[in-house]
Amino acid sequence: MPTVRVLVVDDEDFNRQTLRYCLEPIGFEIDEAGDGVEAWALLSKRGDRYDAILLDRRMPGMDGMTVLAKIKEDPALKDIPVIMQTAMDREEEIIDGIEAGVHYYLTKPYDIDVLVSVVRAATDDYARLRRVHTELAKRSGAIRLLVQGRFELRTPQEADALGVMLASGLPRSAAVAMGLSELLINAIEHGNLELDYASKTDLTAAGQWDKIIGERLELTPYRGRVVIMDVRRDAQKAVFTITDEGKGFDWRAYMDLTKERAFDTHGRGIAMARKLAFASLEYQGRGNIVVATVALSEGGLAAQSGQDPAPTAGHSSQAEEGDETDKAPEPVIAVAGSVPAAVESRLRSV
Template identity: 45%
Template sequence: MSDPITALVVDDEELSRAIVAGYLSRMGYRTLGVGTAEEAWRLLADLREVVHVVLLDRQLPGMGGMDLFARMKADPDLSAIPVIMQTISDRSAEIAEAIQAGVFYYLVKPYSGELLQSVAAAAVDQLTRLKRLQGDVRSRTDAMALMREGTFRFRTPQEAHNLAIAVASIVPNARGLAFGLVELLLNAVEHGNLGIGYAAKGELKLGNMLAREIEERLARAEHADKTATLRVERNERKAVFTVSDEGQGFDWSRYLAMDAFQSTATHGRGIALARMVGFHELSYVGCGNTVVATVDLARLP
């Protein structure tokens, strides 16, 4: 991002705003603080591209936090900004409602400054990747739009990124398709073929060692011949993307919805995000090493 990273903190307690701003300022973030959702909406409407992440209190005077979030999701220029919801309530139903609506993360007060910083960094990273992918897709030629069916094999994270960007251009009006495809293709490489589990990925990310671990596993003899496959089929009604890997599969059901379980970690929501922003339907086959994602062309703008 060319602009400085700017966080909008929406909380009716001035002390809470100051504490959050203090933690974020140590990361080099610029913070804007307001006490109501109405003030936040005016700032967002004026600044739009300047705000990179919103830390939003659920309980606010006047318009509530969830109401403001709904407004943001309905605005094409604001819908991609990640929102971190915070509240004093730890009721599972409220957490699940917010996560399922698309909130990036849900923090229950009091929380540690380290957790806040980790979540904020992850949210900004997601926005950066989404913007970069959208820009890359726009820069491609229209040649891929002629595709009706095709099969691709890939092995590395870089190949997964390149393939997702290229293939996403067959449906030029599908917002978030490239992001959704990247998540599915990366899962096929990291979790499927290389066997990096959920807990292991969390530890590797925490130590900033994930990229090195992927490189080391790719170089091992046991993984040398493993590839993942993307099958693309498109007709007048829909585009279907089938991703398969050579892994042992996994318990995919817990990752399809961003429920309360997913709200307790800074990773693991890629599948649910892919389903939410990239596809109209997403389902797993058998043990979970094949996923079928569908875009309904009639529902696109």
């Protein structure tokens, strides 16, 4: 089994030992740094060995935010998930960390179950990203010759493979591959297999999620269902339309990262795909159709930025019902746990 190594950066020996005590028994290898200078020395020398970084915000000398900035500026390190540790009442610190690219927040004192689940989720996501990079490096980019096509798939494994294949040769191919895979897997798990968010939370915590997916794929009526991926591209853009056979869902709740899901080990996929992978992302119908667009030409389409698409009438049956539901959702940034009112109001303006 591959080694999963986490760098713990904290100027308090008690905190470092606590994190080691929680993580080592379940298989993580831990390196420690007592301040930012020591952490950066380790990262500069062998940063590629780390699968996640647990970073304290407040340290003497080089603080956590300075270390974070250095990580994000380094092409070899910028994708390593950073989990920032701080006190929940540090309002400015929370906002600054999120804006700087923190993946998760952990508050002190630690909740052991939350700590373990967040670190495991972060390292699993990073392992998946590295697999995508490896697969993309093997591809010839011949998929760029495709002008129009249709693909059918049933399983998460097929979703990962198709995402990599279709992203090969595109701008920011790793982000696009991850984004397409997230959308396809969502269509399989929550669309065709009709497994809801709460079920995934419980089954993941129990280590049963993959088992249930495999079993459900063979049950009636799910085994006959497919997800369809339609691809259309020209000189300016590539458009991916994903359709599942499920009942649909309230997609608005998942278009942005929210504080309510900050401690969850899942639920970020659609929001991160929207932010990092696509020029636009929009759901249609009852939520069982999603259209993702990748810009290929700056002249023909807005530069790839993950910005919200302009609201368009008729994108969902819920939007047609009127009220306030047809308005684009306000962006919300993820933080861990309950948030003071002053913080929440500022986050909504980020």
